Amino acid sequence: MLKIYNIKDKQEYLKEVAELTQKEWGKQIDSPLEYTVKINKKIAKIIQNFDNPLYCKLVLLDDSTLIGFISIFPTDGEERKDLSPWYATMFVKESYRGNGFSKILHNAILEEAKKRGIHKLYLKTTLNNYYEKFGAIFLENLKNGEKLYYFSLQNVKNDNR
DSSP, X not given: OEEEEEGGGOGGGHHHHHHHHHHHHSOOOOXXXXXXXXXXXXXXXXXXXXXXXXXXXXXXXXXXXXXXXEEEXXXXXXXXXTSOOEEEEEEEOGGGTXXXXXXXXXXXXXXXXXXXXXXXXXXXXXXXXXXXXXXXXXXXXXXXXXXXXXXXXXXXXXXXX
């Protein structure tokens, strides 16, 4: 059965999430020791932010199998430190893609943001014509080649169609 959880309540998935995050967005690390240190730092950072209202990591599980995850971060990169909070790390395992799981994660993170009193979430991406289908509004092109969008939580459509 599919269900969304805050990783705070499913800490047994911390290592898997950290490893998938490193694989998807991190630099290539050849040293096993350096890799272990990096993963442990990612796990510690998640735990340190459990009570931060501008940080959240949700996991989508099918019974006990991790399907994907999504986050809210207080900051995301160096480009626009003046903006907060950020919609980040939407990830669905490759074998589960194309089944609407990203929409489930998207809706869940917007609902979580609303519960936390967040009215706008920022997003940066290199993807073209992906987040627009979720209601993302283009703001500007960033100097690093990414595009900056935002979600206005007062106006966003939140359905499971």
